[in-house]
Amino acid sequence: MSDSTVIRRNGFTNESLDWRSWLTPLDPQRASVQQLEVLDQSHAQARTSEYYLTLAHQPLMLRHRSEAYNAIMYAPGGLPRAERELGAMVVSVTNGCVYCTSVHAQRFAQLARRSDTVEQVFDDPASAGTSDRERAIATFAQAVTLRPASLVADDMQALRAVGMSDPEIIDLLHAVAIFGWANRLMHNLGEPVLPAD
């Protein structure tokens, strides 16, 4: 199937990776009730994830991060979820976060049922997209990531020109901005473990 083909380009991959912390992850056996509650609320596999067990050193901060993240990426309505994942993938490539890129390349392919855009984003996020709408999303995601202080009305008009409503634009802005947050944690508190071959 086209959406499960392995894609490796420019140091990025859509394979499932492991992640190793540069800090000492919390030992789940020694976690407080509050820490376990926040882990379970954050992600289904958080109790066995070095990433979430590292962030669980500050459970209240993790709780609110996860509330924001889950509402931005999973809430129904508004911008289609595949397009939120496209924004997340473009930001992750732009910020050089190999781990985040692998996860969101997979999510995009699952939701969109195709991987052609994934190859394009790995090659060059600035020109990626199989439609005018995808290209506008990729361009906007890079602009928010690389030149947030110089965003102007024209950047928003480019999204409206491909049919996006203001609530959809706000959803895309949230998805792109929260990967400025997620990438900085994933790429600076530890490292991806790549497949052996």
Add this chain to the structure above:
Amino acid sequence: MHPDPKMNPPDVIDQAVGLNPGDALHDARRFRSKVVDASQASHDALLLQPVAGLSVADRLRVAVQACEAAAAPELAAHYRQMQQAHAEPASAAWPAMQAFALALTTDPRRGDRAAIGSLKAAGLDDEAIVALAQLVAFLSYQTRVVAGLKALRGSTGDKT
């Protein structure tokens, strides 16, 4: 949100963008009220939740410098105003925190294990390092949301 408006802390993002109740964009943000609430709750926890070895004053220094580095003057002014209630001098670990915060704000591609080592060498434990990294990473989110909403407010979209 609390039913009594006085019990609701002001939303920092609205203030930085210049949005008031009744503005189209203020109300459009509330379509995602969970995001609005979690963004403000993150701000409050990251800046004010007690963390051993990471003072509120040093976190506000980090916030002001990160917002200045990101060219986000409204948010920098917000954190400068918060500094008035937290004026303690910088800790001995401040130079290491400052270097880490500025590098992470401006150059997230680096992914530098040595940067974590320098925080440990300055005396920060894992709990303090997670809090500092979460704060800097959050500021990258917050400055981008504000920058995007400012551009959206300045454009001529549907006002419904």
